[in-house]
Amino acid sequence: MNFNISNSQDIEKKDIDFFISAIGYETRSCFIAKKLSSNIKKGLYIRLKDYGSDSYRSVQAEYDKLKFENLCDNFNDIKRRILAVIPENEELHIGVDVSSMPRSYSAKVVNSLTERCTPGTILTVLYTPAKFTVPSDGFGPVVYSGPVISEYAGWSTYPDKPPIAIIGLGFEYDRAIGVIDYLDVDISRAILLMPESIDKRFDHAVRKANKLLLDQIDRRQIIHYKLDCPSDTLITITSIAKGLSNSNRVIIVPFGPKIINTLSVLAAELLREDVTVWRVSGEEFESPIDRHSSGELIYLSLEII
Amino acid sequence: MENKLGLFESLNARHLTPEEVAQRFISPEVFDELVLPTNSIIIGPRGSGKTTLLKMLQIPAIKNWSHVKKDEHLNSITYISAFIPTDITWKEQWSTIDQSAINSQTKQLIKDSVFVTHVIRSILEGVRHCLEIINSSNPRLSELSINLSKDDERKVCELVSDLIKIPCEIPSVEFLEFSLRRRLVDLGALINSIRVNPSGSDYPEYINLPFAETLSGLISIINLVIKRPNQKWAFLFDELEIAPEGIRQKLIRLLRSTYDQNIILKLSISPYSEDFDLFGDPSSPSAENDYKAINLWYSTKEDARPFCKKLFEQVCKRYGVDDATPETILGFSEFDLGNKLNSLSGTAYASNSLLVQRFKSLYKKDSSFREYIQKRGVDLNSIDKMNEEERASKIRKITNIVCVRDTFLRDSGEKSTKRRPSLYTGATSILDITEGNPRLFLGIVSKLIKVYSQKRVQVNASFQAKTILESSDRFRALLGTIAVKVENEEHKNLNELLDDIGNFIYKEVVIKKFSADPPTCFIVDDLTPKNVQNALGKALNAGAIVYMPENPGHALIEDLKKKRFRLSNLLAPHYKIPMLASKARQLSSILKSKYPEPSTPYTKDIFDESN
Secondary structure: EEEEEEOOHHHOOOOEEEEEEEEOOOOOHHHHHHOHHHHHHEEEEEOOOOOOOHHHHHHHHHHHHHOOOEEEEHHHHHHHHHHHHHOOOOOEEEEEOOOOHHHHHHHHHHHHHHHOOOOOOOEEEEEEEOOOOOOOOOOOOOOOEOOOOHHOOOOOOOOOOOEEEEEEEOOOHHHHHHHHHOOOOOOHOOOOEEOOOOOOOHHHHHHHHHHHHHOOOOOOOOOOOOOOHHHHHHHHHHHHHHHHOOOOOEEEOOOOOHHHHHHHHHHHHHHHEEEEEEEOOOHHHHOOOOEOOOOOOOEEEEEEO | OOOOOOHHHHOOHHHHHHHHHHHHOOOOOHHHHHHHHOOEEOOOOOOOOHHHHHHHOOOHHHHOOOOOOOHHHHOOOEEEEEEOOOHHHHHHHHHHHHHOOOOHHHHHHHHHHHHHHHHHHHHHHHHHHHHOOOOOOOOHHHHHHOOOOHHHHHHHHHHHHHHHHOOOOOOOOHHHHHHHHHHHHOOOOOHHHHHOOOOOOOHHHHHHHHHHHHHHHHHHHHHHHHOOOEEEEEEEOOOOOHHHHHHHHHHHHOOOOOOOOEEEEEEEEEEEOHHHHHHOOOOOOOOOOOOEEEEEOOOOOOHHHHHHHHHHHHHHHHHHOOOOOOOHHOOOOOHHHHHHHHHHHHHHHHHHHHHHHHHHHHEEEEEEEEHHHHHHHOOOOOOOHHHHHHHHHHHHHHHHHHHHHHHOOOOOOOOOOOOOOOOOOOOHHHHHHHHOOOHHHHHHHHHHHHHHHHHHOOOOHHHHHHHHHHHHHHHHHHOOOOOOOOEOOOOOHHHHHHHHHHOOOOHHHHHHHOOOOOOOEEEEEEEOOOOHHHHHHHHHHHEEEEEOOOOOOOEOOOOOOOEEEEEEEEHHHHHOOOOOOOEEEEEHHHHHOOOOOOOOOOOOOOOOOOO
């Protein structure tokens, strides 16, 4: 898929033909849907695993009020259902709220939409950051370490070229430095994407969780990105990856806020086989944490060309 | 961009060209065996030097290597090498075919085809290396050089193109390499189209190329054209555990000496894989007849020390401090005080010595240790008057345990301002922590030698301790990223499993009644759950646990059951345990005991320098 960054009209004033989000245990998963409800013509949700939490029930109730429909209940049905529901050959405005979607799900949604979307369609990625909660210490569960989905594994015709990593920093304790060694990439050449949040407590937590890595690298390896400027961040990731891909196999590992995962996937859409987007996950063994919206709405609109 | 690590600390040979590898290369004894024109399997965990050793067999590396043994080794290198790299990221790319709906046989053919294309391209790269040394002044290198006239080059390209079913628009080796990359593009497109439309794809003829026969045919063509029918070729397959399963199994079978006499296989592999049961088959290759197994790990710290010392000397030379000994730079380890000083001056056991202070300190605070010492009739004020044999059995044997126990058992209700060096620092301890693993060694020790070289003053214990802790934390971060299968919500990452083992040993050594022989090893018994065995296999390949075979020999493991292991010494500071391989306990009983990490009031932090 090729696209241009669309001049961002105020999203609250723009009609959305199809709006795709997720129902899960996070209360924030319905924040954007509620905020934009008067603009949404057709609302769809992907049902995530029900851990029996109260928040799940209340989110379901909100979506019922908004008259959203169930798109699908599992990952394997995402593409089939999107191709069935989203009409072909129409210029549409499609919104995707990635706030509560697992990274593999949002990647699958974006990839499925690239097959379906006609030039002229506007794709808007939406995200609401969570209210700050103190992150847990220690290592989380890891049951998967590989491409975010197979469509973004990339394909290198130069397997002898050295791999290089662009790593988004999150507050998973020491995970970034762990994955650098796991992938056998050169730590002295890794590019680290450091988020700048509106709530500075997140930034502090990210620094703390990655202290071991930050103490070992040159400051010039760190690229700061503003969470509320996704268009700039997309351009940054794409241009860095493009530049590095001449001499290296580029692996993007987008730890951190979920929107960085989606921006990485969009970069991979532009750069195609030159880039791998990687995911490390505990899947269903991660402790479900109910995250509430901070009240901010961040979005990026792209025009498919 | 400034490299904080410095020139000599680029720790991973994967990132280096053969020339750069040669600049940094410290030749272990096993290299003498590896260079021989025979099949080899190099076995070792991460960072043990497998890639470095294979890359050193390439012509650009040997050419750029300055060493007294260079010519001697060149006499053995009668073969042209082709280095075939692989890594996790690349493996994940061609593994995406597994998610398609086509049959498994076709999946295997496509994966093999990707790998074969990669191998052929690597062989042609090897040919290019030989073309580049045509004017070498070294007679041995000159013998390996290839001189291809335009006509010869055309012949090679035409015959190879026909063999591997590839168009030959421009008859040059370089264009052939380009065409192979183009083939990889086509294979990527094929995999994508299969994913979208499994039944609608056409399969090109070349995916049926047989692996062994194709490689054999390729070098036969080259040998024919260069008129060297007996020219040997060495295919250096790195990280074989990442190769497609079909290729891996074929390569293992090809180690039989009945394969092509002009092909030598040198394979590098991690110690554990479930398909190593191939070696158990009666028709499988044997270590005595068909290949040489080269182990790059050490069961005991004593085995690792000679190589560590050699590494140490080489790094000192590079920093211009070759007159310094490990003890000059790092001081003496508490664990080693009895062994070192005793032989020098006999003062290690004087009543006011550091070692005896340790024993007395523990004697004072630990009634079970008191009981132990009294039962054996040891007078702590007269250890220096004991004969050597008695001292060895009653004192030296328990020194490691006493040091750890004394360090981490808090004096009840007492405070002391006495400062003590951090327990795991000092020359012998630092070398032992690295387990003879070059990557680990260079990561820890190079930093310390560099600091010494700047001021020529012994590196202080707290900086040594900080460096060890950073390495240990980094290692655990890596282990925390390795995916494991979780059952019953237990051991959701590798560190949780290792924590169970480490905390158990800590309890046995520090918390329970004093024992001169606490269990510090474990045996994977039949009651160990399968998912735990799988996780331990990954831990072994990562170097987090070390295999302790009863008999030295074959180090390839396809089944962990009934085998004895210990934790890596690098994890000893984290778990507050001695670097000691003593008796073993069944793993299933360790996992059942589930000792939580001790709470702070009872025990001290590892690098607490005050009492």
